[in-house]
Amino acid sequence: MSCEEKATQKLSERGFRITPQRRVILHILMHANAHLTPTEVYEEARKSLPSLRETTVYRTLEFLTQVGLAQEAFSKTSKSAYEISDYAHHHLICRKCGKEVEIPHVKMKPLCEDIETETGFQLMQNHLSFFGLCPACQKN
Amino acid sequence: MSCEEKATQKLSERGFRITPQRRVILHILMHANAHLTPTEVYEEARKSLPSLRETTVYRTLEFLTQVGLAQEAFSKTSKSAYEISDYAHHHLICRKCGKEVEIPHVKMKPLCEDIETETGFQLMQNHLSFFGLCPACQKN
DNA sequence: ATCCTTATTGCAAAAACTTGCAATAAGGAT
DNA sequence: ATCCTTATTGCAAGTTTTTGCAATAAGGAT
Ligand SMILES: [Mn+2]
Ligand SMILES: [Mn+2]
Ligand SMILES: [Zn+2]
Ligand SMILES: [Zn+2]
Numbered sequence: 001m002s003c004e005e006k007a008t009q010k011l012s013e014r015g016f017r018i019t020p021q022r023r024v025i026l027h028i029l030m031h032a033n034a035h036l037t038p039t040e041v042y043e044e045a046r047k048s049l050p051s052l053r054e055t056t057v058y059r060t061l062e063f064l065t066q067v068g069l070a071q072e073a074f075s076k077t078s079k080s081a082y083e084i085s086d087y088a089h090h091h092l093i094c095r096k097c098g099k100e101v102e103i104p105h106v107k108m109k110p111l112c113e114d115i116e117t118e119t120g121f122q123l124m125q126n127h128l129s130f131f132g133l134c135p136a137c138q139k140n
Numbered sequence: 141m142s143c144e145e146k147a148t149q150k151l152s153e154r155g156f157r158i159t160p161q162r163r164v165i166l167h168i169l170m171h172a173n174a175h176l177t178p179t180e181v182y183e184e185a186r187k188s189l190p191s192l193r194e195t196t197v198y199r200t201l202e203f204l205t206q207v208g209l210a211q212e213a214f215s216k217t218s219k220s221a222y223e224i225s226d227y228a229h230h231h232l233i234c235r236k237c238g239k240e241v242e243i244p245h246v247k248m249k250p251l252c253e254d255i256e257t258e259t260g261f262q263l264m265q266n267h268l269s270f271f272g273l274c275p276a277c278q279k280n
Numbered sequence: 281a282t283c284c285t286t287a288t289t290g291c292a293a294a295a296a297c298t299t300g301c302a303a304t305a306a307g308g309a310t
Numbered sequence: 311a312t313c314c315t316t317a318t319t320g321c322a323a324g325t326t327t328t329t330g331c332a333a334t335a336a337g338g339a340t
Contacts, residue, residue: 017287017336039326053290058327060288074214079326092261101259111251115270119241121232123272130252130268135260157306157317179296193320198297200318219296219327 003030007069014067024049025060026069026084035073035081071127075100088125094134103130143170147209154207164189165200166209166224175213175221211267215240228265234274243270 004026008018024045029036036044042057061082064070071085075093088105105125112123144166148158164185169176176184182197201222204210211225215233228245245265252263 056289092255092259103255107254108251111248114247115232115243119232120275121272122278123270124235126270128268130263130266132261132263138262196319
C-alpha cells in the first residue's frame, strides 16, 4: 500500500479519477520537505513518468488545491509553490534575506472566527505569507 | 500639480529617479478603483506613453512595491495585480463566486503585534487574501 | 471481457513574466 | 549650457503559465 493511497481514496470517494499522473504528483508532494514549484514537481515526476507534461502538472496542482489535498504558497520570489495540505500553518518571511518562520494556525484562530461571524463567510484553510524584516536584517 | 506629485517627491527624496514611465504608472494606479494586472496597466499606460514596454511595467510595479508605494494582491485567479498602497486592508474572497469583502487592517492588528513580539520580526504592511465561501455559496 | 461515457491528458499555440545586456536619459557637478 | 555617472529603460531571447481542442484512458455498466 503506497503512501498516497489514503489521498487517492478521498479522490475516488468524491468521484474523481485516479491516474498515474495524480499518483506520482501526490507521492512527490508527500515526500517533499519544502514547498515545490511546478517546475520542480515536473522534473521530479517525469523521472518515473516520462510521458507527463508540464500542462498536466499545472492542472493537477491546481486541482489538488481545489479539492484540499494541496495548498499554494507565495514565497519571497512571489512565484507560487505547492505542498501537501496536512496541518494548518502560515509563513513569515524576511523580505531581505528570505528567512522563514512558521506560524501555527492556532495563533490566527481568533481572527478567523471574528471574520467568520462578522462577514458570514466560511473560511477555508488558508495558507498565508506575512512579510517583514527578521531581527538580523533590522540591524543593517 | 499633477496628482502623483507627492509620490514622486518621496521617490526623489530617497534618491530614486523620476521618469515618465514611473509618472504614468503611478498616475494610473492612483486613479484605478480596482486591482490592476500588469497587462491592464500596460494597455492603459501606453495610451499616453506609446514607447513604454511591458518589461518596464513589470519592473516598475515591482519597484513601486519595494518602496511601499504600491502593493501586490493575489486574487481569485491567482494572477498578480497591483494597487496604490494607501490605507492598510486585506481581502476575503469567495472561492466559488469570486465575491470580495474588504477586511480593515485594524482587525488584524492584535495578531500582528503578537507575531512581532514572539518572532522579533518587524512586519511590513501586508496585503493578504483570505479565501472561503460567501453566505450565498454556502447554501448551494 | 467488452463497451460507453466523459474526466483527464497531451498537443500546439498563445499569453504572461523574466533576464542579460546595450542604449538612453535623470539629475548632480562643473 | 555641457558633461558625467549610473539608474533606468528598451530590446531580444528565454522561461513559465495558460488555453482550446482532439486523443486517451478511468471506471462504471453490460
Ligand atoms: Mn507552508
Ligand atoms: Mn487591496
Ligand atoms: Zn532577514
Ligand atoms: Zn460566493
